[in-house]
Amino acid sequence: MKQRYAVIGGGWAGCAAAMELARAGHAVTVFEAARTLGGRARRVEKDNAVLDNGQHILLGAYTETLRLIKLAGQDPRELILTLPLQMRYPPGAGGMDFIAPRLPAPLHLAWALLRAKGLQRADKLSLMRFSTAMRWMGWQLYNDCTVSELLQRFDQTDTLCRLMWHPLCLAALNTPPGRASARVFINVLRDSLGARRRSASDMLIPKADLSAVLPDAAARYVEGHGGTVKLGAKVDAIQALPDGRWQLDEAASFDGVIVATSSVQAAALLQGVHDARLDTVISQMQAFTPEAISTCYLQYDAGVRLGLPFYALVDAPDSQHWGQFVFDRGQFDASQAGMLAVVISASGDAAEQGHAPLAQAVAAQLAQVLQRPALAQPLWSQLITEKRATFACTPDLARPGNASGLPGLVLAGDYTANDDRTQDYPATIEAAVRSGVAAALAVRAGSQTERTPK
Numbered sequence: 001m002k003q004r005y006a007v008i009g010g011g012w013a014g015c016a017a018a019m020e021l022a023r024a025g026h027a028v029t030v031f032e033a034a035r036t037l038g039g040r041a042r043r044v045e046k047d048n049a050v051l052d053n054g055q056h057i058l059l060g061a062y063t064e065t066l067r068l069i070k071l072a073g074q075d076p077r078e079l080i081l082t083l084p085l086q087m088r089y090p091p092g093a094g095g096m097d098f099i100a101p102r103l104p105a106p107l108h109l110a111w112a113l114l115r116a117k118g119l120q121r122a123d124k125l126s127l128m129r130f131s132t133a134m135r136w137m138g139w140q141l142y143n144d145c146t147v148s149e150l151l152q153r154f155d156q157t158d159t160l161c162r163l164m165w166h167p168l169c170l171a172a173l174n175t176p177p178g179r180a181s182a183r184v185f186i187n188v189l190r191d192s193l194g195a196r197r198r199s200a201s202d203m204l205i206p207k208a209d210l211s212a213v214l215p216d217a218a219a220r221y222v223e224g225h226g227g228t229v230k231l232g233a234k235v236d237a238i239q240a241l242p243d244g245r246w247q248l249d250e251a252a253s254f255d256g257v258i259v260a261t262s263s264v265q266a267a268a269l270l271q272g273v274h275d276a277r278l279d280t281v282i283s284q285m286q287a288f289t290p291e292a293i294s295t296c297y298l299q300y301d302a303g304v305r306l307g308l309p310f311y312a313l314v315d316a317p318d319s320q321h322w323g324q325f326v327f328d329r330g331q332f333d334a335s336q337a338g339m340l341a342v343v344i345s346a347s348g349d350a351a352e353q354g355h356a357p358l359a360q361a362v363a364a365q366l367a368q369v370l371q372r373p374a375l376a377q378p379l380w381s382q383l384i385t386e387k388r389a390t391f392a393c394t395p396d397l398a399r400p401g402n403a404s405g406l407p408g409l410v411l412a413g414d415y416t417a418n419d420d421r422t423q424d425y426p427a428t429i430e431a432a433v434r435s436g437v438a439a440a441l442a443v444r445a446g447s448q449t450e451r452t453p454k
Contacts, residue, residue: 002026003255005443006248008235008269011039012429013412014260015218016068016436017443018227023071024444028227030219031248033234037215040262040389041429046297046382052210053384054295055327055341057171060202061191062430064437065214072217079208081332083309084108085192085201087164089118090311093369096163105198106131119159126157127164131193139190141183144395147173150182167312167324170345173393173426174291181395184426205309207332237272238409246408256443259404260412260436262388263288270404277405284400288415293389294347296323296362298378302337305330306370313369315344320361321369322350340366340375347385355383390427391415399424402435402442410446412439 003026007018010032021028036042044053058065058080069076084102089095096118100108109131113124133154141150147169151161161177169177172188192201206213219229235248238257245253259266263285270278270285306328313323323342330337342362344350350358359381367376391397399417402410414427416435425431 003444004252005029005256005258006031006246006254007258007260007412008238008248009039009260009262009265009412010034010037010215010219010229010231011260011413011432012041012065012214013414013432013436013439014039014258015215016064016433017258017260017412017440018222018229018436019068019071019218020437020440021444022222022225022227024440025225026444028222028225029254030222030227030229031233031235032229032231035231036211037219037229037231038211039432040386041210041432042215043209043211044384046384047380049297049299049382050209051297051382051384052206052295054293054386054389055325055343056206056210056429057325058204058206058429059188059192059200060197060204061188061195061200062204062428062433064433065430068218068433068437069214072214072221074214074217076204079206079213081205081207081309083203083205085112085203087167087312088308089163089314090370091307092371093314094118095312095314096159098164100198100201103198105196105201106194108198108201109193118163120157123157123160126155126160130154130156134186134189134194139186139194141186144181144183146395147177147180147182147185150185151177162314163312167315170324171343172428174293174345174390175393175426176346179392179394181393181397181426183395184393184424187424188426205327205332235269238269240273240275240406240409244408256408256410256446258410258412258436258439258443260439263391263413263415264388266411266413273406273409275406281400281404281411284398285415287398288391289394290388291345291390291392292347292351292385292387294344294351294358294383294385296342296344296359297329297382297384298340298342298359298363298366298375299380300338300340300375300378302330304338304340304375306340311370313342313365317349321365322347322353322358323362323365326366338379342366351385351387359383393426402439403446407446408443410439410443412436 100112
């Protein structure tokens with residue numbers, strides 16, 4: 001039976017939910033307050049330059065994201081650069097050089113470890129013991145702890161923690177290892193390093209802007225299936241109707257609603273419903289601690305090019321070295337030749353330096369570690385900080401599921417939890433997409449059950 005559904009929020013979770021509902025033949029209306037789709041992973045225009053609000057790396061394990069990109073009529077090979085798993089630091093910067101060849105799993109990791117430079121024998125043996133132990137445990141951790149405690153428990157060396165586990169934890173969870181959930185970290189490692197498919201560990205870097213990778217195409221897909229996407233349409237209130245339907249502001253009624261906004265906005269909307277059955281999920285969302293991510297774009301002469309598409313960087317805040325990864329945008333998009341993007345995860349302390357001082361410090365860091373003094377003087381710089389990019393992914397964090405507690409009202413977002421907590425992901429694009437798909441299934445089941453004659 002064809003139903004009418006509303007999706008509040010046009011981020012990756014909302015787009016995934018809308019596509020799944022449209023694919024099932026339902027009438028979908030998407031309400032997005034901004035003028036650009038994508039939420040916290042979107043295209044922005046700054047000083048006549050088209051940038052992303054943050055540089056992202058996806059993984060080959062992001063199966064739902066890749067599936068929806070294809071469903072929307074996109075070719076991932078044209079939009080995304082696929083690189084083998086690697087952790088490579090600039091030569092002479094005191095880092096490591098680890099790159100997995102295109103061999104079947106897990107041989108690709110064993111060969112990469114054997115050939116890795118910058119790691120001593122003790123470091124390699126430590127990493128082998130950790131990988132073996134995780135496989136023996138089935139990549140599951142039932143009693144959560146911090147990532148630092150996990151690494152200490154398995155005797156990971158200081159070098160390995162500094163050059164591999166610390167940057168991977170920051171990149172995946174946007175939470176420092178001393179506060180990050182080991183269970184969720186292992187979930188990410190399981191689906192990438194521990195996967196049976198070698199391609200699951202591939203690193204995927206968008207060549208197009210983030211809105212073009214999926215959200216824009218998702219809107220076309222929804223509209224092509226009879227749905228509607230409304231930009232600049234903020235929803236201020238949700239109201240339950242006596243017949244079990246839902247009304248948004250003064251809009252027409254809907255059989256079901258998916259709230260796919262940030263957790264902060266979702267909590268505010270649910271509070272306006274004034275139903276005690278929502279108290280638990282509201283409390284959980286209000287308890288989240290936000291974590292920021294900063295991306296510093298530095299524009300140089302078009303001839304400036306790095307030796308690799310991206311390098312890992314050793315962050316040392318005491319030395320004003322805030323950057324953790326640097327990307328050569330010109331190697332992904334020829335129109336951005338000479339542009340470097342430096343990512344700072346969990347960037348609260350860095351952002352306090354101020355935009356101009358932080359950009360200057362990042363440029364100076366690149367000049368030093370890449371041994372190219374001219375990089376200290378970019379033609380222009382642009383710092384973009386998402387203050388609420390993610391939540392702090394801490395051990396045993398209570399996260400709501402898709403169910404809100406009310407029939408026909410469902411949540412979607414990277415903050416939601418899976419029914420099986422051993423499957424929980426951090427706040428990533430894949431987590432948002434998975435949540436959107438699950439929300440579409442949940443709202444259909446809830447609204448159809450509500451309409452079934454007794």
